[in-house]
Amino acid sequence: MIRPRRLRRTETIRALAREHHVRADRLVQPLFVAERESDAGPISSMPGIERFTIDGAAAEAKTLASLGIGSVLLFGIPAHKDAQASSNYDEHGVVQRCTAAIKAASPTTLVIADLCNCEYTDHGQCGIVNDRGEVDNDATVALLVRTALTYARAGVDVIAPSDMMDGRVEAIRSALEAHGYVDVAIMAYSAKYASAYYGPFREAAGSTPQFGDRRGYQMDPPNAREALREIALDIEEGADVVMVKPGLPYLDIVRAARDTFDVPIAVYNVSGEYAMLKAAIANGWMDGDRAVDETLACFVRAGADIVITYFAKEWAQRHA
Ligand code: PBG
Ligand code: ZN
Secondary structure (H helix, E strand, O other): OOOHHHHHOOHHHHHHHOOOOOOHHHEEEEEEEEOOHHHOEEOOOOOOOEEEOHHHHHHHHHHHHHOOOOEEEEEEEOOOOEOOOHHHOOOOOHHHHHHHHHHHHOOOOEEEEEEOOOOOEOOOOOOOEOOOOOEOHHHHHHHHHHHHHHHHHHOOOEEEEOOOOOOHHHHHHHHHHHOOOOOOEEEEEEEEEOOHHHHHHHHHHOOOOOOOOOOOOOEOOOOOHHHHHHHHHHHHHOOOEEEEEOOHHHHHHHHHHHHHOOOOEEEEEOHHHHHHHHHHHHOOOOOHHHHHHHHHHHHHHHOOOEEEEOOHHHHHHHOO
16 A cells, blocks of 8 residues: 555654755845944834844844854845935945945855835835826836945845836846946845735834835736746846745745746745744744744745745754
8 A cells, every 4th residue: 555654654754755955054034224223123023033233233144154044134224214215325324334344243144135215215115206106117226226336335245126126137237247246146026026914024124105005016916927027037137046025925936936947036934924923923823933944944845945034043043
């Protein structure tokens, strides 16, 4: 008789038959970095995650490296916001300074910088708003290019545009080439959906739109074919890594992307996914360790090469 249960009898035989593994070196820890010390501190909807000062983020990167987490994804929380997001392309802006601080404290840490304007604009939209109240694609792309060059100059290893403007990967890639930053990689948020799961992040980063929403640029959740088209475009435009975001409700997209393209696929296990799990665990409704291990393994099983997750540090601590 064929008895699949034979391979499930003991942990040793289950380990032999196991198809996929989570590894610390494929996890990326997002870090929120506040320019003003008074903005640092805990985030109520994301227990265990905090807004670091620049020095705090550098120390955290070092701790993460010692746990085997070699990559961080930076989100800046600037002291100043305006309609042009000018603090984003400031040579001495929070991401630029934090990158230098991380490289000094932990030289091997790979610094990935999220590139968007919503944390830097006073209206909270991801780009320049025109007189009709719409986000202007090409003006926003020009701004992203300007900021990307300052990130590259500051030593950022990977630029991760999360704005969903058309043509931004091509524009950033050409500018990086033209200015000699040929080794700076682009990890594009290619299939980024207009999702309610970003709620806790917007509290953490202070980036809630003051009017309207992001549905004019982020993708419509029911669409799947369109995700493959977006990913194909970003690869053509020069993206080194493409991303699907959010994660858990979009594992079908991760699988389709893995089966269709040859570049590394990243998935972003976003703030709302983290908050849901943490809330259920805090209520005693789920076993925390098992739920987190299972969740991260499922991203790998779905085909993700890179998993961006707020659980990275605690996973690495538990599996050290
Ligand atoms: C900035 C950005 C967002 C996230 C990553 N980059 C928020 C948004 O688009 O509103 C979400 C990350 C998360 O929820 O963990 N555009
Ligand atoms: Zn944004």
